[in-house]
Amino acid sequence: MKITAARVIVTCPGRNFVTLKIETDQGVYGIGDGTLNGRELSVVAYLEEHVIPCLIGMDPRRIEDIWQYLYRGAYWRRGPVTMRAIAAVDMALWDIKAKMAGMPLYQLLGGRSRDGIMVYGHANGSDIAETVEAVGQYIDMGYKAIRAQTGVPGIKDAYGVGRGKLFYEPADAALPSVTGWDTRKALNHVPKLFEELRKTYGFDHHLLHDGHHRYTPQEAANLGKMLEPFQLFWLEDCTPAENQEAFKLVRQHTTTPLAVGEIFNTIWDAKDLIQNQLIDYIRATVVGAGGLTHLRRIADLASLYQIRTGCHGATDLSPVTMGCALHFDTWVPNFGIQEYMRHTPETDAVFPHDYWFEKGELFVGETPGHGVDIDEDLAAKYPYKPAYLPVARLEDGTMWNW
Numbered sequence: 001m002k003i004t005a006a007r008v009i010v011t012c013p014g015r016n017f018v019t020l021k022i023e024t025d026q027g028v029y030g031i032g033d034g035t036l037n038g039r040e041l042s043v044v045a046y047l048e049e050h051v052i053p054c055l056i057g058m059d060p061r062r063i064e065d066i067w068q069y070l071y072r073g074a075y076w077r078r079g080p081v082t083m084r085a086i087a088a089v090d091m092a093l094w095d096i097k098a099k100m101a102g103m104p105l106y107q108l109l110g111g112r113s114r115d116g117i118m119v120y121g122h123a124n125g126s127d128i129a130e131t132v133e134a135v136g137q138y139i140d141m142g143y144k145a146i147r148a149q150t151g152v153p154g155i156k157d158a159y160g161v162g163r164g165k166l167f168y169e170p171a172d173a174a175l176p177s178v179t180g181w182d183t184r185k186a187l188n189h190v191p192k193l194f195e196e197l198r199k200t201y202g203f204d205h206h207l208l209h210d211g212h213h214r215y216t217p218q219e220a221a222n223l224g225k226m227l228e229p230f231q232l233f234w235l236e237d238c239t240p241a242e243n244q245e246a247f248k249l250v251r252q253h254t255t256t257p258l259a260v261g262e263i264f265n266t267i268w269d270a271k272d273l274i275q276n277q278l279i280d281y282i283r284a285t286v287v288g289a290g291g292l293t294h295l296r297r298i299a300d301l302a303s304l305y306q307i308r309t310g311c312h313g314a315t316d317l318s319p320v321t322m323g324c325a326l327h328f329d330t331w332v333p334n335f336g337i338q339e340y341m342r343h344t345p346e347t348d349a350v351f352p353h354d355y356w357f358e359k360g361e362l363f364v365g366e367t368p369g370h371g372v373d374i375d376e377d378l379a380a381k382y383p384y385k386p387a388y389l390p391v392a393r394l395e396d397g398t399m400w401n402w
């Protein structure tokens, strides 16, 4: 069996997606996602110029060997561009293998560990009252877990507060817009949101919060401590994780569960955090961390330390990644939760998929493969549009982490 052709499809049905389609001499094809928010065309070039020429003629059933070829063979390892290109190939190859087996992908991974996948949605508002109302809407839709973000008085465009409620897109400008940040103001405000949420809705639902790399380890520890009475499911990205040791300080001071990893590319980014039990949830997902082949290794390492998965699932991960992640979630023994930020109806139409939402959970169907396809004619109607995430600056103009 041979790979006969592969091509990259870029489409923007509301936001940009990079999709890889791999064809074989047996008529079976596979689909993979290589979207890298705000840097999409770098993955397109990496795939078209450096990966696809090597793939032609290879046996698509040799998933592991092709993964190693692309990882070790490039000499230059890791990084978001490389690992997304590898992920796109890996997803497409697993799709092909599962289609040939006539099985949904989760069967090849080891079979079903659960029926539904608990997901969390994004509730946000410009102030506490609006966010409390938005959380109520998610509860009414049946969600069991909700991430809550709020505008903070005195901060311009606080992280996670979109203009829309059910659909909002952080990468919303042709060049990065400038947002603000002030840790003091956030630390004074965020605990009040969760106090209000617990007063209003009680403790039956899981609540989550994303610090988006904004706090120093000491500030993050302080926030975690202040949030303890409100029993969060997790506090995410409370401090940047390039220095994995920084989490020791946070961990020593708070029992609020910690989640990290949406920007991790490999097991090496998470190794010390996991082995020192400095986190509770690992956020790496299929497109970010080199596909299913590599994500499985991260999950297995995490399972040794009772750390659970919490795959990133923002809108910049296409329905192809969402489909793969849901098959992974259906299998993975140490599953925690899955992020689910809804795609627009336009995106859902470009990517027909066999997964659906019901009472706070997502379910995958029995379609062979990962169950997500691309309608190429429709995709062609939405050409690439430059779009960037914002940047963040402190009041005095200093660049900060968005």
Ligand SMILES: O=C(O)C(=O)C[C@H](O)[C@H](O)CO
Binding pocket: 037, 170, 210, 212, 262, 312, 313, 314, 315, 316, 339, 389
């Ligand atoms: O979904 C999250 O938790 C995020 O932090 C969203 C990210 O900012 C977004 O996916 C970046 O592309």
Ligand SMILES: [Mg+2]
Binding pocket: 210, 212, 236, 237, 262
């Ligand atoms: Mg996040």
